[in-house]
Amino acid sequence: MEKIKIEHVSKVFGKHIPQALELVKQQKSKTDILKETGATVGVYDASFTVNEGEIFVIMGLSGSGKSTLIRLLNRLIEPTSGNIYIDGENISTMGKESLRTVRRNKMSMVFQNFGLFPHRTLLQNTEYGLEVRGVPKEERQAKAEQALENAGLLAYKDQYPNQLSGGMQQRVGLARALANDPEILLMDEAFSALDPLIRKEMQDELLDLQQTLKKTILFITHDLNEALRIGDRIAIMKDGSIIQIGTGEEILTNPANDYVKTFVEDVDRSKVLTAENVMVRPVSVNVDLDGPKVALKRMRQEAVSLLMAVDKNRHLKGYITADDALAAAKQQEQTVHSIVQSEVLTVPPDMLIQDILGMIYNSPTPIAVVKDERLLGVLIRGVVIQALSTSDEEAEVHE
């Protein structure tokens, strides 16, 4: 289900906006437009959709227009052209009153510097959205207290924001947004002002929250690692344009251009790629059907000295080696049951490579990737190392 849809949205700041827009339509570059009209293009022909329950990350360096883009969604900044739909409703043409209703009920925003009101206590801050909506005092306080409780900050409810650390303040910022029970969360560099440890903690908390809340989240960041960590899909922005949209994996393995590539090079892939991303198709033998001779034949065909053993439901049973299969074949055994070695290391498909590296160096046999006991693939040392290296040439040298 698509929740947010943005079609050819542009934002031009400054004078001569109509001329600048005309040039945008002619697909002139940002610098040309600035030269010809003196207008600055903040967002340039952006189009994308965000699905319900998705965390969509917009990533870009400062000046790339990402903060402008997120503000176009709730029209804190008015779009110059293009259409923005939320649940099929066109936000960009909406009247003041209906826009206010959308802001009150559909989406809440979390700010980079928290945006907490310094003259209000945490409770008063948290209930702000409900207050402007006209929710009766007792009800809104109960809801705000619940939101603070979930954030683990109920004890501080009568404190003022400046009495709290940055991490705690942003928890309040998030609690304030959630107290409103919006369908969409707009998070503008929400964790960028926090120090790295707290930031990671907050990312984890957001992901945990998302498990239960299933909000549609639009998250802005300048940190690719953060984008890869929390984003279901990522849009990369440069100079007001969206350069590439895709999953983290897609962007890492298939950068759209050199700009994205240079970005991606700095990423620690072991923290991004999972077992599923780097596993290879397992060469296996069915213990219920195949005998040692079949196993040997398959080893010859695939040029391997080891087969994974599965049953007819593809449940992992273990592995058999070439030596054992040869011995069994000589003794005219009909099945491979007796030679299956069951001590195999297994990992779930969503395990990060960085957590597998230690295992893979110490394990003599391939590691099986297993989900619900079913064998999905195997991790082979060489392939994993290749996936971790950043450029293709390097990988070839290793082979």
Place this chain on the structure above:
Amino acid sequence: MNNFLDNIPKIPLAPWVESAMDWLTSNFSAFFNSIQQFGKLLMNQVTDLLISIPAILLIVLVVILAFFITGKKFGLAAFSLIGLLFIYNQGLWTNLMETTTLVIFSSIISIIIGIPLGILMSKSTIAESIIKPILDFMQTMPGFVYLIPAVAFFGIGIVPGVFASVIFALPPTVRMTNLGIRQVPKELVEAADSYGSTARQKLFKVEIPLAKSTIMAGINQTVMLSLSMVVIASMIGAPGLGREVLTALQRTQVGNGFVAGLGLVIFAIIIDRLTQSFNKKKTL
């Protein structure tokens, strides 16, 4: 060259202003008269009320207020006690009460006009570009000049005094209200907007509370300016400490002039510190 300049006839600005004033006074005399009558009645009553309170009771009240509002410090309280007793001792108590009335009225009127005007200015760039030069004009024009229309409209007495004081004392409140609201951090304004606040909700729940200390600084300035108008306004018959100073000036009585002037200084310091402490307490 000189000749050429002399050939331009004098622009009759002064007669124009004069005829405009004449037009105003003749067409609105009933209006100005009723304000004059009503204002005089009201202010005299307030003065009478202040005078009817026993001086010692009022002094004690001010001292207690000073003590608590400065965070239970003795400095201002002690100063108020000694200062007010001194004024009473010099036989200037009635004058002080008259001055108090003048300051209270001109400050309140300035605030009532000034804050909404400042809010309007902060919300509209057009309003700002119109009001700003007017404020500059009001502040740079010598205070004496305001006495002339004040007399023309309201005759002599306390009402024209308040009128002149308001014109003279209004600008800081307007300016600081505008500044305070414009200085509210952008992110907080965005936060208020993003949660769907109406303009009114944003103003009263976010902007004014956050601009409060700046607005209070403006009000403090307004109060001080209206106090500084007291002496000047006495020239058109406004009563109070200022009149004592003026009388002393006219009769070259250095001693009396000094005492009345000192009384004004004491009064000024007390209300300045009081309004400032009030501000600090509020912003905590």
